[in-house]
Amino acid sequence: MPGTFENCIAVDAMGGDNAPIAVIDGIALSHVRHPEVRFLLFGDQALLTRHLASRPDLAEAIEVRHAPDIVSNEERASHALRSGRQSSMRFAVNSVAEGEADCIVSAGNTGALMAMARFVLKTVPGIDRPAIASFFPTERGRSVLLDLGANTDCQPENLVQFAVMGALYAKAVLGLGEPTIGLLNVGAEALKGNDVVKDAASQLRDMPLPGQFRGFVEGDDIPRGIVDVVVTDGFTGNVALKTAEGTARLYTGWLRETFRSGLLARIGYLMARNAFRDFRDRMDPRRYNGGMFVGLRGICVKSHGGMDAEGFANAIDVAIDLVRNRFNERLVAELNAFGDTDDASGVIAMPAAAKSGTS
Amino acid sequence: MPGTFENCIAVDAMGGDNAPIAVIDGIALSHVRHPEVRFLLFGDQALLTRHLASRPDLAEAIEVRHAPDIVSNEERASHALRSGRQSSMRFAVNSVAEGEADCIVSAGNTGALMAMARFVLKTVPGIDRPAIASFFPTERGRSVLLDLGANTDCQPENLVQFAVMGALYAKAVLGLGEPTIGLLNVGAEALKGNDVVKDAASQLRDMPLPGQFRGFVEGDDIPRGIVDVVVTDGFTGNVALKTAEGTARLYTGWLRETFRSGLLARIGYLMARNAFRDFRDRMDPRRYNGGMFVGLRGICVKSHGGMDAEGFANAIDVAIDLVRNRFNERLVAELNAFGDTDDASGVIAMPAAAKSGTS
Numbered sequence: 110m111p112g113t114f115e116n117c118i119a120v121d122a123m124g125g126d127n128a129p130i131a132v133i134d135g136i137a138l139s140h141v142r143h144p145e146v147r148f149l150l151f152g153d154q155a156l157l158t159r160h161l162a163s164r165p166d167l168a169e170a171i172e173v174r175h176a177p178d179i180v181s182n183e184e185r186a187s188h189a190l191r192s193g194r195q196s197s198m199r200f201a202v203n204s205v206a207e208g209e210a211d212c213i214v215s216a217g218n219t220g221a222l223m224a225m226a227r228f229v230l231k232t233v234p235g236i237d238r239p240a241i242a243s244f245f246p247t248e249r250g251r252s253v254l255l256d257l258g259a260n261t262d263c264q265p266e267n268l269v270q271f272a273v274m275g276a277l278y279a280k281a282v283l284g285l286g287e288p289t290i291g292l293l294n295v296g297a298e299a300l301k302g303n304d305v306v307k308d309a310a311s312q313l314r315d316m317p318l319p320g321q322f323r324g325f326v327e328g329d330d331i332p333r334g335i336v337d338v339v340v341t342d343g344f345t346g347n348v349a350l351k352t353a354e355g356t357a358r359l360y361t362g363w364l365r366e367t368f369r370s371g372l373l374a375r376i377g378y379l380m381a382r383n384a385f386r387d388f389r390d391r392m393d394p395r396r397y398n399g400g401m402f403v404g405l406r407g408i409c410v411k412s413h414g415g416m417d418a419e420g421f422a423n424a425i426d427v428a429i430d431l432v433r434n435r436f437n438e439r440l441v442a443e444l445n446a447f448g449d450t451d452d453a454s455g456v457i458a459m460p461a462a463a464k465s466g467t468s
Numbered sequence: 469m470p471g472t473f474e475n476c477i478a479v480d481a482m483g484g485d486n487a488p489i490a491v492i493d494g495i496a497l498s499h500v501r502h503p504e505v506r507f508l509l510f511g512d513q514a515l516l517t518r519h520l521a522s523r524p525d526l527a528e529a530i531e532v533r534h535a536p537d538i539v540s541n542e543e544r545a546s547h548a549l550r551s552g553r554q555s556s557m558r559f560a561v562n563s564v565a566e567g568e569a570d571c572i573v574s575a576g577n578t579g580a581l582m583a584m585a586r587f588v589l590k591t592v593p594g595i596d597r598p599a600i601a602s603f604f605p606t607e608r609g610r611s612v613l614l615d616l617g618a619n620t621d622c623q624p625e626n627l628v629q630f631a632v633m634g635a636l637y638a639k640a641v642l643g644l645g646e647p648t649i650g651l652l653n654v655g656a657e658a659l660k661g662n663d664v665v666k667d668a669a670s671q672l673r674d675m676p677l678p679g680q681f682r683g684f685v686e687g688d689d690i691p692r693g694i695v696d697v698v699v700t701d702g703f704t705g706n707v708a709l710k711t712a713e714g715t716a717r718l719y720t721g722w723l724r725e726t727f728r729s730g731l732l733a734r735i736g737y738l739m740a741r742n743a744f745r746d747f748r749d750r751m752d753p754r755r756y757n758g759g760m761f762v763g764l765r766g767i768c769v770k771s772h773g774g775m776d777a778e779g780f781a782n783a784i785d786v787a788i789d790l791v792r793n794r795f796n797e798r799l800v801a802e803l804n805a806f807g808d809t810d811d812a813s814g815v816i817a818m819p820a821a822a823k824s825g826t827s
Binding site (some may be wrong): 300364366371377 | 605652662687690702706715729735750
């Protein structure tokens, strides 16, 4: 029975350390959660068809599209942009530009994906530079952090635009009404920090925003969850995210050693084991997988390269939330409200309902 | 019996959230570890004398010096510099400049302390800007991270100077022979990052260093302990340090909840309790207390404001290590070796052996 699908997601089947297995298995998990979503799977047709042979349950939902090349993780973005025109990543991006798919999900090379997405999709009018936004676990749940590495040098205007995009992201994916926004700095006082953050803060204080600007926040305020959206340049954001990941790993290693340090500790662990399931679950990086490239005329979600099926399925969830919440239309509307742009049609037309899937 | 003391430490008795109690108790702990060290204690004479009345064991080692004013935590650095000339902090800094003390330890306002130390002590020839260096717990032990917030905007030359100072710091306090040095960036590849870090990296690759330059490191490499010294600007370093602290706190909170989540978990905790002592010890921020202001003509160590006696005693330990390892003389010699400076006497003369203590 050919189904009718609500949305269509372009997937780069060859991106990521565990491709294409983790990608296909991730789609399988996602298919159970979202039977109404169709997938265009870009990659080596023979390889993918072989892997899919044992998955008749996915036949309806997945359409394989051949792409002869693969962008490697080590490839420079500029090289991938020039030489990767026949890659699974590029074809997936193209399918969004051509209106065939609503969004793209890839676990491939971040720099190459950003370069291709920016080149093919272009930025939304009013946005000078796209950013990478993602979640961060906090004492209160989850917050959005951006930029995570797309822009190592930022002007105040970039940070202001990140704040707008981050707040809309929190609305779309976290379902918040009026997200609180903080600008990352070395101190909470207005006098601290460099000229870029001070200037950005004074702009944010005086403008209408799709959220509530709370001024400066510090590094420890991120995991504390003081605000829903933490805005910073790509250099600082990248370092903060990775430092937090490394600290979590350090802590986990110490915890493991603690429980192995003696018989009583081992028994103690066995007794607390069920309780620890929750703990591990909260720390699970797969829960926070799925970074969006915000500011592009099309929805582009990056999965961490090392993710397994569950992690990849979570990245697909992020993409679906963004598509269904019409993130990009809202972004354009919001930017128009500022009067920064006179182009209201700054988004790739959403392909009405994706056609029936045949593979 | 009037003792003969090897070193003399100027202590700002009024700085920090728990002053002067934590300061005096910290000195008491330090006195047991280092009976050969003498302390000049600056602050409210009546208050300090009252607190010391019950500590005859410290009478020999502590000399109280009256200072009528206190620099508050909220005070701006520039204001403290102008109006705090009679403060305990300023008097303590002055005593180092005047050769009475070998170093200063304060748990007070960081910005004010830096401003005063810089104004009174001046920078070492060849160093444009002092930095704040401190320890970071890692999978391999401890690493040095700098700058932690003194310079929110840095030029390549500043980062290069931080690398030299950080390596000497690791030698002096961690006792390493040839510390490895990494420059914090958003990726390990030479092509990543902004112009400042790229330029700094190319300078560091080509120059003689008191350590081994290993190129770029990323945020997660800090807690991993990939290098002994991590060099970055004060904005990024401050955010990284605080993000790690916040992540550790988040993780600890989750762990606490886990152990309280049911009877079995509680019993499990009780069984593993002894093992957890080690774990808590490793995480204990007091272990990593004591940030040095490197690059000044005098040794200035900043304790975290919230520290208790044990934490303050650890900051004193850092100061003693730096004095005994002749950190500043070595720094000047190292800078001379580069040929950047023609002034070999760029350090405050070390007061030979501090005089006998009378209080």
